[in-house]
Amino acid sequence: AETPPQAKSSSWSSFLKSIASFNGDLSSLTAPAWILSTTSLVEFSSYWTEHPSVFVAPAAEKDPAKRAMLVLKWFLSTLKQQYASRSEKLGSEKKPLNPFLGELFLGKWEDEAGETRLVSEQVSHHPPVTAYCIWNANAGVRLQGYNAQKASFSRTINHIRLPNASVQQIGHAILHIDEYDEDYLITLPSLHIEGLISGSPYVELNRCSYIQSSTGYTAKIDYSGKGWISGKSNTFSAVLYPQGKEKEAIYTADGQWNGAFVIKNAKTKEVVDTYDPEKTKVTPLTVAPIEEQDDYESRRAWKKVADAIIKGDMETTSFEKSLIENRQRELRRLEKEEGREWYRRFFTRTEKISLFEKLAGKIGEQINDSLTNGVWAFDQEKASQAKPPFHADVPFFKSESEESSEVYESARESANESS
């Protein structure tokens, strides 16, 4: 349902006022209907490999420096999907649904690269942390990571009150290539949300991020490219060098992170590789139809909320959302009473992974797992046993007759408040 402009601006201005009392948790803001996305944040893990052939390419390259260059190319190719795809498809950034603890998103890509599988799980709700593993068994390439966001609204910029949401990403990703038994630690770029004041927010990436390989190569990607020189937005420049020797660049990459870029040999300046999203098709992710999904799988769990958002029916949206939230609160209360934790289906909290430390140390990164409730590692053993129903002992939905009354009653109250 298209929102009439005057309704849009009034709800948006009251939303901007709510930013004034912002507490750091983006999901706590009640954003107006038209900015709400029907997609849960737990789905964002799929943005890492929408071009599986680019993702597995490094495994086929014998030269270690070229392999590191192909990992950099793959990382750069994910940025458009990660940070610009909603704006490009929906006209602006949207507010994703805030995943509940244990929310699952499972899928696979099937194309010329073979089968690439995705498991994504919300391993923490306070703070929101998503853990994921994406792997292509045939090529022997696996990406495993976890991430959270710490947001702040800078009150004023250049002395005018411009609510500009800054988002620091916490967490890491590790790419493993079986053939060479090598690892690449990927740090996550910080970003800020532009365009909040005009009601069509979009992501800008800040400063720089790194890829550190266990084979001794470092890639540094700088997003603060002055787009206004080339007149192109979202420019970046990247350099791949032997770790600790930034001046002895081997490869450089320049272009737009939401567009095309070229990779050159730093010495000869010859173009060694190019990437153009317009010429590289995105492979659609195959997700089970909703009726075949487990209740804890994202699109099934949020179906009624998503349908209500599409209809612009805020009363039903808040009723169905509150049902889920109240039910989750019940589960947390029971766990607390019984002194146990929610059973993560695919990931386990592990001691700091020495590999992370070793690689992170090389680029001066700290593993700040206090903000992600621990370091989350994909548990191959658990995953191999996991099959639906994933939590047979804990039904996700309970009918009104089975459910404790406050869950439905307070859901009705919040529905009335929203209308």
Ligand SMILES: CCC(=O)OC[C@H](C)CC[C@H]1O[C@H]2C[C@H]3[C@@H]4CC=C5C[C@@H](O)CC[C@]5(C)[C@H]4CC[C@]3(C)[C@H]2[C@@H]1C
């Ligand atoms: C502040 C609440 C609100 O409604 O704001 C309105 C606006 C939609 C702006 C806030 C939202 O903007 C979204 C952009 C989201 C990030 C996009 C891409 C990624 C990469 C992925 O690998 C991890 C997640 C991450 C960092 C998303 C995190 C959530 C962001 C910032 C959404 C904001 C709530």
